[in-house]
Amino acid sequence: MTYDYHEPETVAEALDLMARHGEDAHLVAGATAFTLLWRQGLLRPGHVIGLRRIVGLGGITATDKELVIGATATHREIERSADVARHCPALTRTFASVATVRIRNQATLGGNLAHADPAQDPPPMLMALGAEVVAASAAGERTIALDDLFVDVFTTSLRSDEVLTAIRVPALAPGTHATYLKFLPQTADDYATVSVAATMRFTDDGEVADVRVALGACGPTPVRARSVEDALAGAVPDAARIADAAARVDADIAPFDDVRGSAGYKRDMARVWTERALLSLVEGRA
Amino acid sequence: MRADRRLIDALRDDLGCIGTKEGCSIGVCGACSVLVDGKLLSACLMPAVFVSGRAVTTVEGLARGDELSPLQDAFIREGGFQCGICTPGQLIAATALLAERRRPSDDEIREWMMGNLCRCTGYHGITRAIKAAMA
Ligand SMILES: Cc1cc2nc3c(=O)[nH]c(=O)nc-3n(C[C@H](O)[C@H](O)[C@H](O)COP(=O)(O)OP(=O)(O)OC[C@H]3O[C@@H](n4cnc5c(N)ncnc54)[C@H](O)[C@@H]3O)c2cc1C
Ligand code: FES
Ligand code: FES
Numbered sequence: 001m002t003y004d005y006h007e008p009e010t011v012a013e014a015l016d017l018m019a020r021h022g023e024d025a026h027l028v029a030g031a032t033a034f035t036l037l038w039r040q041g042l043l044r045p046g047h048v049i050g051l052r053r054i055v056g057l058g059g060i061t062a063t064d065k066e067l068v069i070g071a072t073a074t075h076r077e078i079e080r081s082a083d084v085a086r087h088c089p090a091l092t093r094t095f096a097s098v099a100t101v102r103i104r105n106q107a108t109l110g111g112n113l114a115h116a117d118p119a120q121d122p123p124p125m126l127m128a129l130g131a132e133v134v135a136a137s138a139a140g141e142r143t144i145a146l147d148d149l150f151v152d153v154f155t156t157s158l159r160s161d162e163v164l165t166a167i168r169v170p171a172l173a174p175g176t177h178a179t180y181l182k183f184l185p186q187t188a189d190d191y192a193t194v195s196v197a198a199t200m201r202f203t204d205d206g207e208v209a210d211v212r213v214a215l216g217a218c219g220p221t222p223v224r225a226r227s228v229e230d231a232l233a234g235a236v237p238d239a240a241r242i243a244d245a246a247a248r249v250d251a252d253i254a255p256f257d258d259v260r261g262s263a264g265y266k267r268d269m270a271r272v273w274t275e276r277a278l279l280s281l282v283e284g285r286a
Numbered sequence: 287m288r289a290d291r292r293l294i295d296a297l298r299d300d301l302g303c304i305g306t307k308e309g310c311s312i313g314v315c316g317a318c319s320v321l322v323d324g325k326l327l328s329a330c331l332m333p334a335v336f337v338s339g340r341a342v343t344t345v346e347g348l349a350r351g352d353e354l355s356p357l358q359d360a361f362i363r364e365g366g367f368q369c370g371i372c373t374p375g376q377l378i379a380a381t382a383l384l385a386e387r388r389r390p391s392d393d394e395i396r397e398w399m400m401g402n403l404c405r406c407t408g409y410h411g412i413t414r415a416i417k418a419a420m421a
Contacts, residue, residue, distance in 0.1 A: 187400075
């Protein structure tokens with residue numbers, strides 16, 4: 001059995017095809033995840049709609065206010081973009097840490113976010129940066145904060161009649177430091193065992209003015225570590241305070257056992273790597 | 287062509303270009319590495335319909351007639367392979383690397399080539415061959 005393949009050239013044409021074929025239609029961008037799921041028989045659409053020819057879904061643009069990444073931009077385009085590097089070097093490093101050059105040449109950011117594997121790298125970094133996605137449907141456009149996008153393993157709040165068109169990353173407040181740490185105890189091209197993204201800004205007195213922490217591979221979705229953030233807000237982030245805040249990550253995560261470690265091990269590693277991420281931001285401020 | 291054919295199926299089964307190998311079938315091992323418009327990709331993850339109108343380079347396309355590419359020559363001279371099953375993929379990946387960075391550092395070579403697994407050489411011969419081809 002196979003499917004009919006369609007390649008619309010505009011978002012409007014894609015939405016038309018989706019309306020015509022309803023639940024029997026499936027979108028693909030880079031098709032890396034789709035090819036694997038198709039071959040395993042986990043997806044059986046009658047119609048596949050390729051997004052790669054839609055010019056308006058590609059590209060990366062930067063203004064003073066925000067960075068806008070098209071849904072079909074590949075990981076490698078983002079990794080190599082001078083605009084992205086200027087906006088946030090940690091974002092460049094996040095994309096460079098995804099799998100291998102081969103995968104990064106093919107897989108797209110829109111596909112990554114819509115696929116919603118909780119161990120993926122871009123989601124926690126984009127959460128920590130306060131990003132949002134733009135979703136288009138016949139009814140118009142809406143934006144969804146990254147914090148509200150992920151619902152469960154492989155499940156997002158995108159509706160089946162929506163195309164994710166772009167990812168918007170707001171400009172960081174001046175003086176904001178950002179990092180992404182990916183813990184890879186097995187091979188360098190693996191998915192994270194745990195990953196931690198964090199941003200922090202300090203007052204002139206050295207107190208924490210702003211902090212956002214998000215983790216990947218620590219449960220059914222990437223998560224904000226609100227308990228950690230609350231423990232640091234307004235504090236002078238010395239080593240003891242950071243150790244205390246990092247330990248609170250336990251309340252924010254719900255990891256499960258898999259080939260990359262037991263739930264208990266991931267809990268320990270989430271604390272260790274959260275502490276390392278926060279320390280690196282405080283040390284990097286000098 | 288059926289829409290669900292992958293590039294690896296089109297190459298090996300439809301065109302008989304069996305230089306490109308299939309190992310893991312899930313994008314991890316690099317045996318199926320090919321260049322599409324010069325970009326390094328996994329033929330096992332790429333729908334064949336995606337390459338319509340684009341240039342695909344496989345290991346068969348590296349030599350000019352009987353004249354091996356500098357990388358192919360260096361792999362032979364430096365012991366860059368033993369059983370050879372990973373070699374087409376290694377050669378294609380290394381070709382893409384040297385097209386993008388004329389003189390990659392040792393770290394850059396390792397980082398780029400990490401997606402191409404080899405069960406035989408221990409990788410030293412491969413790295414040596416890439417450096418020899420740069421010289
Ligand atoms: C070997 C391997 C290793 C990997 N390692 C990592 C890793 O270390 N870190 C990491 O973060 N990721 C990793 N990935 C995942 C990879 O980044 C994702 O599979 C990829 O981002 C999916 O992108 P794609 O464009 O190929 O998606 P596709 O396969 O085209 O689509 C994936 C899903 O998203 C939907 N979709 C795609 N685009 C849109 C859109 N614009 N709007 C709405 N829905 C859409 C599709 O319908 C489909 O359900 C790895 C993948 C492979 C194969
Ligand atoms: S067969 Fe394609 S990467 Fe292993
Ligand atoms: S030469 Fe045998 S696997 Fe590489």
